[in-house]
Amino acid sequence: MGLTADELRTSLEVIAAWRSDPDAAHPCPRCSAPGLALADRSARPYAEWYHLACAGCGLDETIHIPLGSPTLGDAD
Numbered sequence: 226m227g228l229t230a231d232e233l234r235t236s237l238e239v240i241a242a243w244r245s246d247p248d249a250a251h252p253c254p255r256c257s258a259p260g261l262a263l264a265d266r267s268a269r270p271y272a273e274w275y276h277l278a279c280a281g282c283g284l285d286e287t288i289h290i291p292l293g294s295p296t297l298g299d300a301d
Contacts (some may be wrong), residue, residue, distance in 0.1 A: 227286070228254070228255075228286055228288075230265075231234040232254045232255055233254075233288070235254035236277060236286075236288055237288070238276075239251050239252065239254055239261065239263075239277075239281075240263065240288070242277050243263045247263075248257070251267060251275075253279035253282060253284055254277070254284070255279065255282050255284045256279060256281050256282035258279060258281035258282065260280070261277060261278070261284075262276075262277070262278040262279070262280075262281050263275060263276070263277055264276040266287070269292065269298075270292060271291075271292060271294075272289060272290060272291050272292055273290040273292065274279065274287060274288070274289055274290075275287065275288045275290075
């Protein structure tokens with residue numbers, strides 16, 4: 226089952242918090258249990274991919290965040 230809009234919004238907030246403090250226990254966006262497992266599987270500079278897993282509720286989702294295409298310098 227995919228994430229609802231609210232779960233996706235919460236997931237993005239949790240990912241931002243995790244990037245600031247990866248050692249903290251972050252809550253699951255679905256069941257709010259602490260200890261969400263997060264993994265950065267990004268392919269920068271093209272996209273960010275984050276895997277979220279929760280042992281409590283069985284959450285097992287990957288979030289894809291497309292990034293803008295890299296620039297090759299100024300157009301001037």
